[in-house]
Amino acid sequence: MKIVHVASEVFPYVKTGGLADAVGALASTLAERGHEVSVFLPGYRKALEHPAARGSERRLRLRIEMGDRFASCDVLALPVAPRLTVYFIGREEFFDRQGIYGNGERDYEDNDNRFICFAKAVAETLRLLDLKADIVHAHDWPTGLIPLFLRYAERRHGVMLALRTVFTIHNIAFQGVFPMKSFPRTNLPEELMGIDGLEYYGQMSFMKGGLLFADHLTTVSPQYAREIQTAEFGCGLDGVTQSRAADLVGLVNGIDTAVWNPATDPVLAARYSADDLGGKAACRADLLRRLGLDPAFPGPIFGMVARLTEQKGISLVLANRRFFESSPVALVVLGSGEARFEAGLRDLVAAMAGRASLATRLDEEMSHIVEAGADFFLMPSLFEPCGLNQMYSQAYGTVPLVSRVGGLVDTVIDLADDPANGTGIMVRPTAAGLAEGLERAVALHRNPSALQAVQRRGMRRDFSWRQAAQGYERLYQDAL
Numbered sequence: 043m044k045i046v047h048v049a050s051e052v053f054p055y056v057k058t059g060g061l062a063d064a065v066g067a068l069a070s071t072l073a074e075r076g077h078e079v080s081v082f083l084p085g086y087r088k089a090l091e092h093p094a095a096r097g098s099e100r101r102l103r104l105r106i107e108m109g110d111r112f113a114s115c116d117v118l119a120l121p122v123a124p125r126l127t128v129y130f131i132g133r134e135e136f137f138d139r140q141g142i143y144g145n146g147e148r149d150y151e152d153n154d155n156r157f158i159c160f161a162k163a164v165a166e167t168l169r170l171l172d173l174k175a176d177i178v179h180a181h182d183w184p185t186g187l188i189p190l191f192l193r194y195a196e197r198r199h200g201v202m203l204a205l206r207t208v209f210t211i212h213n214i215a216f217q218g219v220f221p222m223k224s225f226p227r228t229n230l231p232e233e234l235m236g237i238d239g240l241e242y243y244g245q246m247s248f249m250k251g252g253l254l255f256a257d258h259l260t261t262v263s264p265q266y267a268r269e270i271q272t273a274e275f276g277c278g279l280d281g282v283t284q285s286r287a288a289d290l291v292g293l294v295n296g297i298d299t300a301v302w303n304p305a306t307d308p309v310l311a312a313r314y315s316a317d318d319l320g321g322k323a324a325c326r327a328d329l330l331r332r333l334g335l336d337p338a339f340p341g342p343i344f345g346m347v348a349r350l351t352e353q354k355g356i357s358l359v360l361a362n363r364r365f366f367e368s369s370p371v372a373l374v375v376l377g378s379g380e381a382r383f384e385a386g387l388r389d390l391v392a393a394m395a396g397r398a399s400l401a402t403r404l405d406e407e408m409s410h411i412v413e414a415g416a417d418f419f420l421m422p423s424l425f426e427p428c429g430l431n432q433m434y435s436q437a438y439g440t441v442p443l444v445s446r447v448g449g450l451v452d453t454v455i456d457l458a459d460d461p462a463n464g465t466g467i468m469v470r471p472t473a474a475g476l477a478e479g480l481e482r483a484v485a486l487h488r489n490p491s492a493l494q495a496v497q498r499r500g501m502r503r504d505f506s507w508r509q510a511a512q513g514y515e516r517l518y519q520d521a522l
Contacts, residue, residue: 043176043518045072046204048082048164050157050184051142052128053298055089058142058404059349060295060430061212064262065181067298068514071507073126075515080173082164084156085118085132086142095120098130102170106162108155109227115163131163154224157184157248165191168203177518178204182211183218186252190230193255206521209256211249213427214270214277215353218248243278253282258521259290260514262428263449267292275425275448291517294452295428296510297437302410304438304501309407310414314439316501319494322414322439329415333374333399341370341397342487344480345416345440347409347431350379350387350402355422355445360386361473365480366394373398376405376412413438417493418483422469422476426450436465436500441486441493443479445471453505457486457496465500 051057053066065081073079089095098120106113116132131137136156144150165188168175180188189207196203225235225246233239239254240246253259261267267290269275271283283290300306304322305315311328314321327337329345348354359366360383366373373394375387384402391398401408413419419435421444428449432442436454444450446468457464467486469479486493 043522044078044080044174045518046080046082046168046173046175046178047181048161048178048185048188049181050084050160052081052083054094055083055092055128056086056142057406060428061182063298063430064212064295064428067296067507068511070123070126070298071296071511072514073123075511077125079126080175081126081128082167083128083130084137084160085116085130086137087139088142089130090118090132095130097121098128101129102167104163104166104170106159106166107229108159108162109229113159115159117163117167129167131160131167133159136160153218154220154246155227157218158187158224158227161185161187161191164188165195165203168192169195169199169201174202175204176522177206177208179208179210180252180256181209182213183216183247183249183252185209186218186248186250187228188252189255189257190228190234190251194230206258206518207256208258208260208517208521209252211253211259211261211270211427214249214261214275214279214283215425217242217250217277217279219245220248222246247279250279250282253279253286257289258517259283259286260517261290261292263294263452264292265451266427266448269425269448292452293513293517294449294510295430295433296507297430297433297505299437299506302413302434302437304414307410307414309410316439316498319439319497322497325411325414326417327415329374329411330372332411335372335396335399339372339397341372342417342484343372343374343415344418344420344443344483345412346373346375346377346420347412348375348377348421350377350383352380353424353426354379355424355471355476356383356387358422358471358473358476359420360390362477362480363390363393365477366390366398369480369484371397371484374412374416375400376403376408378402378404413440416440417487418443418467421445421450422471422479423447423450424471429453432466433505436503437505439497439501441483441496441500442466443476443483444468445475447471457482463499465496465503
């Protein structure tokens with residue numbers, strides 16, 4: 043099949059979260075399995091400066107209609123591997139900036155223009171390069187208008203650009219909602235301004251466009267596919283997702299086992315596997331040493347790598363401050379986010395007196411070191427479409443402590459539910475639920491043989507994209 047992926051971030055070129063990992067790994071895996079794969083992403087400054095982007099060359103110069111004016115764009119092509127090409131859509135006005143979506147404090151005010159232009163440029167590139175895609179697969183709100191732009195370009199030029207379109211909801215909480223005054227720059231028919239189109243409470247929603255007009259919808263876990271059809275988790279779009287229920291399927295993401303594998307990971311102090319866990323102790327000591335903590339600390343280490351936002355359950359961690367202060371445990375947090383959560387965690391780290399560390403940054407290498415060195419991985423999310431860290435954790439023999447929501451339900455086997463096969467600890471997404479889970483983790487740590495059995499079971503699970511990609515292949519084949 044000829045498959046085109048369109049996303050606002052793709053690993054390794056640019057990443058703010060799991061979206062980049064998922065798109066990059068899925069595209070690579072599909073190419074390895076014999077499909078012709080093209081990937082489109084904006085030509086951000088960070089992406090074009092990344093060493094992996096070296097060798098990209100300008101293929102096209104585009105003239106993109108934006109309401110009553112035109113914008114020029116460059117298309118840079120990068121042959122990455124057999125059957126895999128990455129295209130960067132460049133426009134300095136929109137993408138030559140330090141940030142991806144914003145400046146760190148707030149989103150860019152022209153994100154509507156940026157991603158309208160990007161999506162139109164993708165459609166125009168498909169036409170000019172005559173890629174004749176079987177599937178165009180768009181990801182999350184920045185690409186929500188892709189299905190519409192493709193179909194209207196086909197009508198306008200009398201060509202076929204894609205046999206079928208697929209739209210994946212990675213997180214329905216982020217919807218790309220803009221003032222309706224943005225609509226004229228789409229150059230789409232006025233009837234799409236109504237409630238049966240892009241209108242969303244008097245504004246315009248990119249996410250709604252993808253939900254309504256893609257041929258098929260996916261989200262990143264079966265549980266999340268059910269949740270986004272409810273008022274509790276649908277974030278105001280539950281009526282739309284319910285109307286497309288017959289076309290919606292939940293497919294769990296995989297992990298890139300070439301990158302996330304403790305038996306081969308080059309950044310670890312020692313390698314280890316399910317058959318030989320010896321190296322994990324060395325990784326544990328290395329983590330503590332790097333953070334200026336006692337490398338011989340005997341108690342359980344709780345690790346956390348996350349955006350410091352309400353979604354990730356940081357408030358639940360802070361609500362259990364008394365446990366962390368009074369229990370013989372260590373806490374390691376890597377991530378940045380809302381100022382109130384950074385401040386709260388700094389206070390907690392100070393109160394734990396040499397048993398805790400907070401690094402408020404994105405650090406890919408350090409995230410591997412935390413996954414390998416921690417005993418338990420904290421992921422008390424209030425909602426979690428799929429999540430990757432709970433899968434990384436199991437692959438690294440680090441027991442995940444997660445909320446019973448979304449993709450966490452589909453990827454972690456709770457020890458309380460299934461003691462013989464359990465790979466983690468699942469809790470209610472409340473402060474009391476997390477408190478109970480923390481106590482369960484401490485009890486498990488006191489029993490080394492039981493802990494190692496859980497670690498080995500997690501490490502032997504197959505979370506690879508080879509497994510996950512088969513679900514997408516079946517979806518594409520059924521769509522065609």
